[in-house]
Amino acid sequence: EIVMTQSPATLSVSPGERATLSCRASQSVSSNLAWYQQKPGQAPRLLIYGASTRATGIPARFSGSGSGTEFTLTISSLQSEDFAVYYCQQYNNWPPRVTFGQGTKLEIK
């Protein structure tokens, strides 16, 4: 099983600043990586797929990068609605065994 490790577990950032979240895979997943945002009491929302492609309706301040085993989600200028938990997910292996990272909680500093 491919293990996804996110860091840090909690990130404290002030509104208007940049946030950088990391995700590492235990083996190469190529660019088969997605990012999700989850707010309390809500379902996850797809932000990024293919490591760097924004999903429909996602603001340009969200960007993804990386390939292989190292990935980054960057939020360029944090808005109040961006404070949430973020998960990465790989979909590289066959037979498919989708795995998620444990999440990074982005909180207001």
Added chain:
Amino acid sequence: QVQLVESGGGLVKPGGSLRLSCAASGFTFSDYYMSWIRQAPGKGLEWVSYISSSSSYTNYADSVKGRFTISRDNAKNSLYLQMNSLRAEDTAVYYCARAVVIKFFDYWGQGTLVTVSS
């Protein structure tokens, strides 16, 4: 707009069974893979199962294989999860999600809570 609405959750005793349903609307259900994903209270996301658009392919997480069965009825735009031999560790919110083939999940329902407790 795409809508996924889960139902069927509740309190069940260990060893019991439960059947979850997911009603889909706003898209051509029969064109898409679908999946169940769960989230234990205060924990992260865990993929549970996939089913292909025609039901010809299914896949399960090791933690539920042999106990859970995913199915769908394209005529009714509905997805199901039959859960047998339930354990305390199956307690979670269960989400229905539209899958982009066997890759990522672009739409999610609001979830239904399953609690396994005596």
